[in-house]
Amino acid sequence: MMTPFTAHTGVGVPLRRSNVDTDQIIPAHFLKRVSREGFEEGLFSRWREDPTFVLNQPGYAGGSVLVTGPDFGTGSSREHAVWALMQYGFRVVVSARFGDIFRGNSGKQGLLTAEVAQPDVELILKHLENNPGAEVTVDLTERTVVAGDIHAAFQVDDYTRWRLLNGLDDISLTLRHADEIDRFESGRPAFTPRVTAATGEPGT
């Protein structure tokens, strides 16, 4: 069970960059842990070496809504990127476009990826840059993002929204269809490959 997500209000953090790939969110050498904890120290670790980086500015301390340029979360499939953002304290990322795998991973973990039109993202970025510490309210029921005078609609697919609102996890939902999985399996063609240790050596 995930924690249900209905609405969230928190300090908005403006990250004015596009194409923030998951290698920037968390570099590979932080991915060696075998547990799910402790990834916050890797979050944007290379950028955090710069004292002027937004997460190092006291005005944005305790931020929980990340507002950023288009194509956030592209690249590697590492779910560690989502864990790092959530363990650092983020509950929502606002962007005009997300990497597909990142968006899917976020939905599984309860991190809301709110797709907001780029002109509205730009307005929110400016508002947050001019007003460090300003709060952003994200309402999943209404699908709205509110920051100061800015009211923006966001997109999220209906199924993900339903799962987030109810805090449902996918495996339990799928296992309701166990009979159908059994039936499908019994009809699979005989020629589909099975992995066996005994099967020979690879060629090239």
Added chain:
Amino acid sequence: MGQTLAEKVWASHVVHRAEGEPDLLYIDLHLVHEVTSPQAFEGLRAAGRPVRRPDLTVATEDHNVPTTLGPITDPVSRTQLEALKRNCAEFGIVHHERGKLGQGIVHVIGPELGLTQPGMTIVCGDSHTSTHGAFGALAFGIGTSEVEHVLATQTLPLRPFRTMAITVEGELPPGVSPKDIILAVINRIGTGGGQGYVLEYRGSAIEALSMEGRMTICNMSIEAGARAGMVAPDETTFAYLKDRPHAPQGADWDAALEWWRSLRTDPDASFDAEVVIDAAELTPYVTWGTNPGQSVPLGEAVPDPASFGDEDARQAAERALEYMDLRPGTSMREIAVDTVFLGSCTNGRIEDLRTAAEVLRGRRVADGLRMLVVPGSHAVRLQAEAEGLDQVFTEAGAEWRLAGCSMCLGMNPDQLSPQERCASTSNRNFEGRQGARSRTHLVSPAVAAATALRGTLSSPADLSEPAPREVSAR
């Protein structure tokens, strides 16, 4: 109306469909490696769930492994590899360990073992799973929660993808490779252009490619934002698969072949988007920036950020040039590199090694330049040694390594130092990808080899001329 290849494979794997829900898709093959699986196995244990189909699951060690002989000295890497071994033993999964014949990069061993076949659904906790689409499989990367989901249920809930045709017609000029095709595609549609799509590569230039070449192209679909890329299976595909260890045998082969031959986009099917590229106009591509879309033909210069109309692209270019320490207007051929990396799931197959060896044969890499040659799998390594390619590499002054992901990502001992510049046959030139503050230029194997010889970004066609005076980039 007819169906596209992707739609056919999708439709044949739907377990459950209901209004307002994603389709529940059956997964034929699940590839597992050490980095994205430990938390998934932990989740199974916590919930008391078994692996539903260990016989449709296979594991290998690739991201963390050193590519030199000897023990794994990094205790954290060692712990992760030991966790995989323990998890595979506990859940009954075949595991290809370092030093054993089946080991290698997960996207190299699947096809090699004949486990990757047309019409299958294939997933792995790795975004370059798109590689397997070269066989006409629907193959895509997933996150760790999804890895756990597939281990537990052998299915995934998924929204249908849209479809995009990438049609490459005509004949590639000499010296232009599959890597150049895909770099040109990403340059054209951008790193976000493929988001939400399955790309189908088609046209005479694609049909003419070997399986290795098709894998290189499908591999980098994710760099255009697409989770999957596909090529319709044909005689080239069937010839590659015939007699592989897990390929169907006898009557099963005939039955499989009949199904595989049906896996083509119907003439009356329509794609949601289409991009057409003229193969004859392509030249070797190299990247100048910090994402795979920031590239130019090798013969051109570093672009001026001011030339980008889009404000966002201009800012990204400025930041990239600062990171890469490059000035607008510098000819790409004048950029000197410290290291050349030949390998990865993009270009670590036997054909890639043959191409590079052909360029290097009888020559020496430039003074002071380091070249790493890392076969994609143990089997590729043995094949290359049987052909004497290892001799060519070592005589040229390159290092001949063991199989693994190596310098593609900064996760094992093969890393660049800060500010070190590399011509790399891998797939990502992101900031810090090959080591903290490292600088990456993505290139084809032929360009990698020529660059190693001249010390500056070069193609084999440049080799008859003397190397240009080395200039520092800034």
